[in-house]
Amino acid sequence: MEPFLPGPPEDAPVVLFVTDNGHGLGHLTRMLAVARRAGGRFRPLFLTLSEAYPVLKDWGMPVEYMPSYRRMAMTRASFQPIFARRLLALLNHVRPRAVVVDHIHPLPVMGQIRGLSRGIEWVWSRRGMWRRGFNVDALARSANFDTILEPSDVAAPMDAGATMYDRDRVVTVPPVVLIPPDEQLPRDRAREELGLPREGKAVLILLSDSETEKLASLIGRVRDVVREVAGPDTSLFAPLHILHRGRLPVIEGVAMKPVYPMSRYLQGFDAVVSTAGYNSYHEVVASGVPAVFVARDTNSLDDQKRRAEFGALAGRSYYSSGVFEADFPEMIARALRPGEREIAARVTAELGSFDGAGAAADFLASRVLARRWEPYEVPTAADLGLRSVPLPFRSGDLDPGVDPSTLAAIGYLLIGSGEEWTRDEVSRVAERYRAEGGMFRPVFLID
Structure with missing residues (x-):
């Protein structure tokens, strides 16, 4: 295992990598490949929906994990405002100059956030080789990003998917691998x-x-x-x-x-x-x-x-x-x-070359440099019209089709709460967690 050393300087701009949970490690691995080639030009930070997030910690990458809507037994629609609040909190806290989203179907709320933001390059990392006729509606999300970053596929001559017909603002790099030969x-x-x-x-x-x-x-x-x-x-x-x-x-x-x-x-x-x-x-x-x-x-x-x-x-x-x-x-x-x-x-x-990770890192470094001196601004939850979330919130409460007795995970979302209330609630949940032998998964999202 190779640690992420040496680290970039503290004043280097931040690039926030946002990844889907997917079926395995694909989204994480592609973005890790790019992040490890930052070369001190930017500081990578991950916000991931994947339970495989510990591999990023093993590489010395700063990472925040948020359970996916499926893991919290929610609908995609009810998950959006919760995800948006978490993303807004990060944007305000770390002030990234680029947000790179490796997700097959980026949430629409990202486009709303981008539309009210300044000083951030929004990038959709979108590989090709989609199955014919699949995910066509997701192409409309391209308008929510400044750039579409496409890791090439050596099998591209046989690509029959929808991305072949959506080439506006696409920047193509060679295939991305984590460990070159x-x-x-x-x-x-x-x-x-x-x-x-x-x-x-x-x-x-x-x-x-x-x-x-x-x-x-x-x-x-x-x-x-x-x-x-x-x-x-x-x-x-x-x-x-x-x-x-x-x-x-x-x-x-x-x-x-x-x-x-x-x-x-x-x-x-x-x-x-x-x-x-x-x-x-x-x-x-x-x-x-x-x-x-x-x-x-x-x-x-x-x-x-x-x-x-x-x-x-x-x-x-x-x-x-x-x-x-x-x-x-x-x-x-x-x-x-x-x-x-x-x-x-x-x-x-x-x-041909398999150095797409290096090329992608070069591209991101150029974009954060261009954005670095722009005024920085992100919207508030109120700007987006986000409704409040009932507290304490139990996973599945917003999905009427879920039987609460079948839930193995319980998430407590502490949003906008005071320090004393938060401390008391964390202690209460930890007590219950110990009493039940770790049979549920507490999740804390704190603004």
């Missing part, structure tokens, strides 16, 4: 740190699913196929995702432990079996390690199928529509053939 550990050291034997073949399993039971089944299937194709002595490794820790069962024959970012260890493997989400795909492709990509079985916005197919058509990797498909064993066999690494490396060299 020159920062990846050499083979022997990578294996040593992961506890894998130096000799023999090793295969990395980078699959994901929101359902723990299904993920275990997918990993088990890959293990069985690799053993059948490459022999029982082949080492297998699957990193434990931060959102699955403590819930994913031990899978016989597969070494598993928490590792982030996994891309630092890619050179330790002879082949990778991976889903084709933006981050995993580009980290693996950039590494030059042979790979078999499968599209995640989900109805999400990301067009993983086209991205995975492009790798096969370009000669960089192999594609199977699923680990249980009849052609999957053959794809594994091909990826492990002698000479595959050399072929993969040559094709990777033809795909």
